Amino acid sequence: MDALIYLNGEKVDYENAKVSVEDRGFLFGDGIYEVIRVYNGRFFYLNRHIERLKKGAEQIYLDLDFGVENLVETIKKAVKESGFKDASVYVQVTRGAAPRQHAFPSNTKCTWLVIVREVKPQPQEYYENGVMAITVPDERWTRCNIKTVQLLANCIAKEKAKRAGAYEAIFHRGDIITEASSSNVFMVKDGKIFTHPANNLILHGITRYAVLEIIKNNNFELYEETFSKEKLFEADEVFLTGTMTEVMPIVKIDGKIIGDGVPGKITMKIMEDFRRLTETIDC
Ligand SMILES: Cc1ncc(COP(=O)(O)O)c(C=O)c1O
Numbered sequence: 001m002d003a004l005i006y007l008n009g010e011k012v013d014y015e016n017a018k019v020s021v022e023d024r025g026f027l028f029g030d031g032i033y034e035v036i037r038v039y040n041g042r043f044f045y046l047n048r049h050i051e052r053l054k055k056g057a058e059q060i061y062l063d064l065d066f067g068v069e070n071l072v073e074t075i076k077k078a079v080k081e082s083g084f085k086d087a088s089v090y091v092q093v094t095r096g097a098a099p100r101q102h103a104f105p106s107n108t109k110c111t112w113l114v115i116v117r118e119v120k121p122q123p124q125e126y127y128e129n130g131v132m133a134i135t136v137p138d139e140r141w142t143r144c145n146i147k148t149v150q151l152l153a154n155c156i157a158k159e160k161a162k163r164a165g166a167y168e169a170i171f172h173r174g175d176i177i178t179e180a181s182s183s184n185v186f187m188v189k190d191g192k193i194f195t196h197p198a199n200n201l202i203l204h205g206i207t208r209y210a211v212l213e214i215i216k217n218n219n220f221e222l223y224e225e226t227f228s229k230e231k232l233f234e235a236d237e238v239f240l241t242g243t244m245t246e247v248m249p250i251v252k253i254d255g256k257i258i259g260d261g262v263p264g265k266i267t268m269k270i271m272e273d274f275r276r277l278t279e280t281i282d283c
Contacts, residue, residue, distance in 0.1 A: 004082040006074050006114040009066060011081075019111050025094030028102070029150035031111075032056040035243050037119070038079055038087040042282035044243075046075065048206045053091065056146045062095055065110050074114055082116040088244065090115040092149060119244075127271060130251030130263045131167035133238075135229060136160055138171035138178050138201075145200050157181040168240055170253065173201060175228045183242030184208040187227060187235040188266050194231075197224045207241040207274075214273045220266060237264030239271075246278075247271045 005017045024030035034049045050072060057064050064071070075089055092113045098105035140153040157169035158181040169181045179185050179202040186195045193215055198204045215222045232238065236259040238250040247270055249263035263271075 002117065004078050004116040006078050008109075008112055009070060009074055011078075017113075019094075019113075020097035022097045022100060023094055023111050024096060024098065024105075024108075025092065025111060025149055027100055029148060030060070031092055031094030031149045032060065032062070032147050033090065033092040033149050034147065036075070036089040036091065037243050037278075038084070038089065039278040039281075040085050041079075042280075043079075044278060044281055045206050045210065045283060046072070047283050048209065049091075052147060052204065052206065053093070056148070057093070059143070059146050060148070061104065062093065062110070064093065066112055071112065071114075078114050078116045082118075084116060084118040086119045086121070088117050088119050090117070094149070122246075126167070126248065127246075128263070130249035130261075132165065132252040133168045133170050133180070133240075133250045134161050134164045134166045134254055135172055135177075135232075136169045136181075138173040140171075143200055144178070144202055145198070145204055147203060154181040167248070168245070168250070170232070170250075172229045175230070176226045177229055177232050178202050179205075180240055180242075183240040183245040183248070185232075186211070186239050186241065187232055188237035188264060189231065189235050191266070192221045192223060193266065194223045194225055194227045196226055205241055205243075207243055207246065210277060211241050211247060211270060211274065214270050214277070218269060218273070233258070235259065237267045239263075239267045247274045 005012050007017050034053050036046055036049045037044045079087055094111045096108035096111050098108045136157045161169040168183060170185055171178045177185055178196050184205040186193060196202050233256055238258050240248045249267045251258055251261050
């Protein structure tokens with residue numbers, strides 16, 4: 001079995017997991033999502049993902065009519081039934097199906113989906129040697145803190161990275177580095193760690209937050225401040241954070257070598273602490 005699916009609270013086979021052609025997720029991208037990681041049967045901050053989903057729902061005036069408790073129970077049940085020890089849980093909620101009109105319909109029910117898939121770890125050499133990134137203009141809207149399914153700008157950016165043989169595309173809005181197509185960006189200069197502040201221009205990553213806690217526990221100097229593209233190229237170390245990305249060192253950007261061209265000391269320490277966290281957290 002490749003994927004275990006619950007649609008609107010019911011377990012369904014892949015072939016029968018279908019939604020209406022007038023689902024607003026399909027027509028307008030009118031929905032939100034989460035990707036949650038399970039490590040050896042333990043949830044990595046499911047509670048924080050659920051809080052972000054609730055916040056996102058409020059921001060797009062979406063009533064989670066099926067009940068958040070119901071969703072959490074369904075996620076837990078689905079992971080258990082899948083038998084996968086290392087898994088990803090994809091959760092999507094849309095405003096449901098209604099004749100196509102921009103304004104929100106009054107009597108629809110949410111469409112809500114849970115997909116559990118087994119996760120195979122990324123190649124170890126990525127973490128050991130670091131990976132490459134490119135920079136691309138941030139062409140998204142200005143409410144990037146909402147984890148909406150409208151991801152076309154992110155998809156185009158990732159496709160550009162793929163075509164360039166790179167792992168990830170790092171966004172710059174004007175001259176400022178915001179985040180990447182599916183991860184947050186950190187850089188280290190002279191022992192100081194910088195990352196874009198958690199405002200409307202980035203997704204407030206669950207992994208980003210876990211890494212901020214690691215940084216504080218290590219008494220590293222942290223600056224949640226914007227930094228320019230130029231500063232990114234001058235960095236000693238650059239790394240990404242994300243649920244599926246974890247903590248990933250970047251050693252080359254747009255063909256230019258970052259620091260010594262190998263994962264830096266601070267990045268390595270954060271990766272090590274992050275790995276330990278994935279072996280303990282279950283909430
Ligand atoms: C644009 C963007 N930024 C950052 C992240 C990282 O967020 P998280 O750590 O919650 O997975 C993601 C994850 O998908 C993302 O899509």
